[in-house]
Amino acid sequence: MNLSVELAPRHPRGLRLRNPIMTASGTFGYGFEYVGLVEIERLGAIVTKGTTPRPRVGSPPPRVWETPAGLLNAIGLNNGGVEELVRDLAPRWAGWSVPVIANLAAERLDEFVAAAARLDDAPTIAALELNVSCPNVENGLLFGCLPETAADVTRAVRDVWSRPLIVKLTPSAPDVVAVAEAVAASGADALCMGNTYMGMAIDVERRRPALANVSGGLSGPAIKPLTLHLVYRIAQAVDVPIIGAGGVVSAEDAVEYLMAGATAVQVGTAHFANPAAGVEIVAGLERWLRAHGVGDVRELVGAALPQRTRHAALALA
Numbered sequence: 001m002n003l004s005v006e007l008a009p010r011h012p013r014g015l016r017l018r019n020p021i022m023t024a025s026g027t028f029g030y031g032f033e034y035v036g037l038v039e040i041e042r043l044g045a046i047v048t049k050g051t052t053p054r055p056r057v058g059s060p061p062p063r064v065w066e067t068p069a070g071l072l073n074a075i076g077l078n079n080g081g082v083e084e085l086v087r088d089l090a091p092r093w094a095g096w097s098v099p100v101i102a103n104l105a106a107e108r109l110d111e112f113v114a115a116a117a118r119l120d121d122a123p124t125i126a127a128l129e130l131n132v133s134c135p136n137v138e139n140g141l142l143f144g145c146l147p148e149t150a151a152d153v154t155r156a157v158r159d160v161w162s163r164p165l166i167v168k169l170t171p172s173a174p175d176v177v178a179v180a181e182a183v184a185a186s187g188a189d190a191l192c193m194g195n196t197y198m199g200m201a202i203d204v205e206r207r208r209p210a211l212a213n214v215s216g217g218l219s220g221p222a223i224k225p226l227t228l229h230l231v232y233r234i235a236q237a238v239d240v241p242i243i244g245a246g247g248v249v250s251a252e253d254a255v256e257y258l259m260a261g262a263t264a265v266q267v268g269t270a271h272f273a274n275p276a277a278g279v280e281i282v283a284g285l286e287r288w289l290r291a292h293g294v295g296d297v298r299e300l301v302g303a304a305l306p307q308r309t310r311h312a313a314l315a316l317a
């Protein structure tokens, strides 16, 4: 049975995953934290916590709040910065069989470029995921909301980053399809759809917003139908692989995203309830394929798209 997928068919190096199940940025640390706890080498890929040009302490607590079928977070990109990633963390991935993808966020175009150029010095990073979609920091959504700015940052980073490039989109863009098209035309090897949805909760005992940041990003099963719909729409508009991210907690969720046109999926919030969620979804996907007589996971990619576009998705896979 084939579970492997190719996420960067247009890139000379490619980005082949042994299966389509990845971890989502900010929900699985840098991978090392889970060594010995779960079989991380069973995963298709690990995406790191978002890194920024300089270290950030993030937002004040409370930074997370559970909601029905979801989680609100306003972590505010708490991380040690690009230098720490390149010098101290990236060398620890040497010899790993699971590809590690670095997630990068910045507030200005020149900062994105300088940070991406520095990350290129770390050979253990298999690919870069550009976060132009963080709702919890000032200017976090600046680049991702408009096709022009999203294309500019993609093009500029493409020039300095030598390995496969994934751009992570925001569901908050007024025209998500236009942003996806612009990014795909500007050198992205793959798109990730997507980040969290802006929301809030009130702590009624304290009579104030539950999160210190007031608003946060909503993730988890509550958002799955929303993001699934966006994946289904952009799959009919772009000819690069799409990674679905939003509320995947089971193998069936992953299958839904694949059928909507995604080539891979990321598992995020589910890891807070069960650190082995991603690994268990890999096993569940194998069982699902066997039970349904599917010999190659790529057969599912785009299976639920309208007939005329289905073949395009299949060719991609």
Ligand SMILES: Cc1cc2nc3c(=O)[nH]c(=O)nc-3n(C[C@H](O)[C@H](O)[C@H](O)COP(=O)(O)O)c2cc1C
Pocket (backbone or CB within 6 Å): 024, 025, 026, 027, 049, 050, 051, 071, 073, 075, 077, 103, 131, 134, 168, 194, 195, 196, 218, 219, 220, 221, 223, 245, 246, 247, 248, 266, 267, 268, 269, 270
């Ligand atoms: C606590 C937390 C921290 C996150 N941090 C990041 C981040 O640093 N960079 C990023 O691109 N996305 C970040 N995300 C978004 C996730 O990677 C993912 O896109 C989103 O949560 C939807 O997937 P899910 O519903 O499976 O969690 C974070 C999400 C959560 C819940």
